[in-house]
Amino acid sequence: MVLKLKIWRQEQGQKDGRFESYVLEELSSDMSFLEMLDQLNENLVKKKKVPVAFDHDCREGICGSCSLVINGNPHGPHTGSAVCQLHLRSFKDREEVWVEPFRAKAFPVIQDLIVDRSSLDRIIQSGGYISVNTGSAPEAHSIPVEKGKAEEAFSNAACIGCGACVAVCKNASASLFVSAKLSHLNLLPQGQAEKKSRALRMVGQMEKEGFGACTNTGACSRACPKEISLRSIARMNREYLKAYLSSD
Amino acid sequence: MKKFFLFSIGQKYLMGVTGLGLAFFVLAHMLGNLLIFAGDKAYNLYMHQMVNMKASVIVQTGLLTAFLLHIILALILGVKNYFSRSEKYARQASGWKATAWYQKTLIAQGAVILVFVILHLITFKFGAHYEVVYEGKTVRNLFQLVIEVFQKPVMVIWYLIALLILFVHLFHGLSSSFQSLGLSHPRFDSWIKKLSLGYAVFVTVGYISLPIYVFFFV
Structure with missing residues (x-):
C-alpha cells in the first residue's frame, strides 16, 4: 500500500517547525505504524537526510514512550491502545496521514515528534x-x-x-x-x-x-x-x- | 482559603457551585413563568409578589453574585486553558476521541446567554410599564407585555435560539458540576447524566412553551 505522510519537522533548539510531505510506497498492511516510520527513516538516511525523530521503546503498549498524534488523534484512531500497537491496515491505501507531536505548553517539542514530558x-x-x-x-x-x-x-x-x-x-x-x-x-x-x-x-x-x-x-x-x-x-x-x- | 481558589480545581469548585445555583434559579423562574397558562391575574399577582417580597433583595444580590462569579471564573479559566496549548494542531481529533462541539463552545454559549439575559432584563424587567387593578390593588401588568413581545416573530426566534443554547449549556454544565465537586460514584454516575439531560429538557421545554403558546394561540 501507499501512504502520503505529512510529518511535523522541527529542528532541535528551534521554536517553530513545518510539515513535510513524504510518500511511502510498497508498504505492507501488516506493518506497525512505527515500523513504517523506521522504513521512512532508512530511506532518509540513504538519501543522507536527517531522519524523523520520534519516541518509542517497548513497542508493546506498556512503556508510555510513543507519543504521536495521527490525523488529530493521540495514539491514532483506535481506543485502549498506544500508537506502537497501531498497524497500517487501519489506514486506507493512498490515505493522507498527518503526524504531529503531542502539543501542550507543558510539553515543549525537543525535535520533530519528540516532546519533553x-x-x-x-x-x-x-x-x-x-x-x-x-x-x-x-x-x-x-x-x-x-x-x-x-x-x-x-x-x-x-x-x-x-x-x-x-x-x-x-x-x-x-x-x-x-x-x-x-x-x-x-x-x-x-x-x-x-x-x-x-x-x-x-x-x-x-x-x-x-x-x-x-x-x-x-x-x-x-x-x-x-x-x-x-x-x-x-x-x-x-x-x-x-x-x-x-x-x- | 485564598490559595484554594487560586488553583484551577478550587476555581472549578466555585464554578460548579455557582452553576448549580444558577441552574436552580432557571428551574424556579421557568415554573413561575408557567403561570401564564393560568391567566393574567395569577401571573401578574405572582410576579408582583416575587418582586415585592422581603427576601427579593437578598435573592437578587445572590443571583447577581453567582452570575458574575460564574462569568469571571469562566474568563480566568478560559485564558489559562487557551495558553496551555501554544501551538494548535493541524488536524482535529475525530470519532471517539473527539471533543463534542457543545463542550468546545461553552464560553461562546455563555456569552450568548449573557447577552440574552441583559436583553431579557431590558425587555421585561425594565420594559414598558402597564398597570392593572385586581380587587382594588394596582399591580404591574407583565402579562400584557409578554403577550406583546411574543407576538413579534423576531423575538420568538431569538428566544428559541437563546433557549436552545441554554439547553446545551445546562446539559453539559449540570453533570460537569457534579464531577467538579468530586461527586462521582459507579452507583449514581449514570443517574447524574440522565438527570442532567432530563433537567435541561424539562427547563427548556418549559421556557419554550411560553413564546410558542403566545405566538400561536393567543
Missing part, C-alpha cells in the same frame, strides 16, 4: 511515592487490601504516563494523569501516610507546570491507552478539597 516526572516527584521502612521486604500478605479498592487502585496504576490525556484535552489538562497516580496510591493502605500531602503537592505541581484546567469533556479517558476512568478526576478533586480543609 518531564513535567509529568516532576509531578510524580512531588508526591507520587510512598514511605517504606528500610530492611527486609515485608510479607506482602500482611497488609489486607479490600478487593474493590485493590481493583480500582490497579486500574489507575495501569497509567503508563504517556500524556495522551494532555495531548487530546482541549485545555491540555493533566488532570487524568495526576488523578490516576493519586488514586493509585491514595486507595491503598501503603499510600495512607502521605495521603494529604500527596494531593496538595501533586495538584500544586500540576498547576505550576502550566497545564490547563479540566472541563470534564471526557476526551482524555477516551484517548487513554489504558482507559483510565473520569471518576479518578472526581476523586482527585475530592481528595484535594479534603486535604486542603484538614491540612495544618
